[in-house]
Amino acid sequence: MSLFQTSLKTSSKPFSVAGRTPLQTSLLAGMACALSLALTAGPAMAETTPGMARVEVQGRMVEAPVRYDVHAACAGLAKQLQNALQTTWVRERRAEQIHVQLVMNDGAIGTVSTRSFSPSISRSVRKAVAALDCGTQAATGTQVYRFRVDFIDPFADTYDRAPQTAGAEPAYRIALGKD
Known part of the structure; x- marks a missing residue:
């Protein structure tokens, strides 16, 4: 068993970020970021917007020789x-x-x-x-x-x-x- 698993099983206290090692804190923060990105990016990518207006950029470009x-x-x-x-x-x-x-x-x-x-x-x-x-x-x-x-x-x-x-x-x- 790893140190992380042992500390979770033997500890009767609620989980606290302050009592963990920097490696454990980084892993937890990474998992939280990945979860939040998966939950927010999925629906945003799947959503289509057919009602969006077309953007036209007007300007002058000289293409003469x-x-x-x-x-x-x-x-x-x-x-x-x-x-x-x-x-x-x-x-x-x-x-x-x-x-x-x-x-x-x-x-x-x-x-x-x-x-x-x-x-x-x-x-x-x-x-x-x-x-x-x-x-x-x-x-x-x-x-x-x-x-x-x-x-x-x-x-x-x-x-x-x-x-x-x-x-x-x-x-x-x-x-x-x-x-």
């Missing part, structure tokens, strides 16, 4: 960005590379997202791109464009040798004009 020909969709983009970001270049005075994603809905600029190391430059580029005037568009629907804006120091030795674009993503150079 990414395009890299933003210069065709927005003529004069380089000049508009140069003018809008000239003060940012004067204020920051450092080279930076900003990756931009632009979503156009029927020719109107919708969402603009940027990635860069500097939050202030990123914010300025986002504002400048959101304020672009691209005119009427040939393509209708949602268009997603990606491009890069490069802040380049025109007085650096590497300015004249720097490649314009190395990959599929077009880059637009923003530089302080040389006097």
Whole structure:
């Protein structure tokens, strides 16, 4: 016989959790939890609710393919960005590379997202791109464009040798004009 069984047979006192070992208390608590779960989960799982209303989540998800020909969709983009970001270049005075994603809905600029190391430059580029005037568009629907804006120091030795674009993503150079 085990200690638990002997103590139950020889004890004339009512059962008390305080007088038991931690192992006995844990076993008793585990059995109580299992019993309560079996009694409550069974009916809940068996119950069907045909009268429940259907839940619909509404939102906007852009599934348009990414395009890299933003210069065709927005003529004069380089000049508009140069003018809008000239003060940012004067204020920051450092080279930076900003990756931009632009979503156009029927020719109107919708969402603009940027990635860069500097939050202030990123914010300025986002504002400048959101304020672009691209005119009427040939393509209708949602268009997603990606491009890069490069802040380049025109007085650096590497300015004249720097490649314009190395990959599929077009880059637009923003530089302080040389006097």
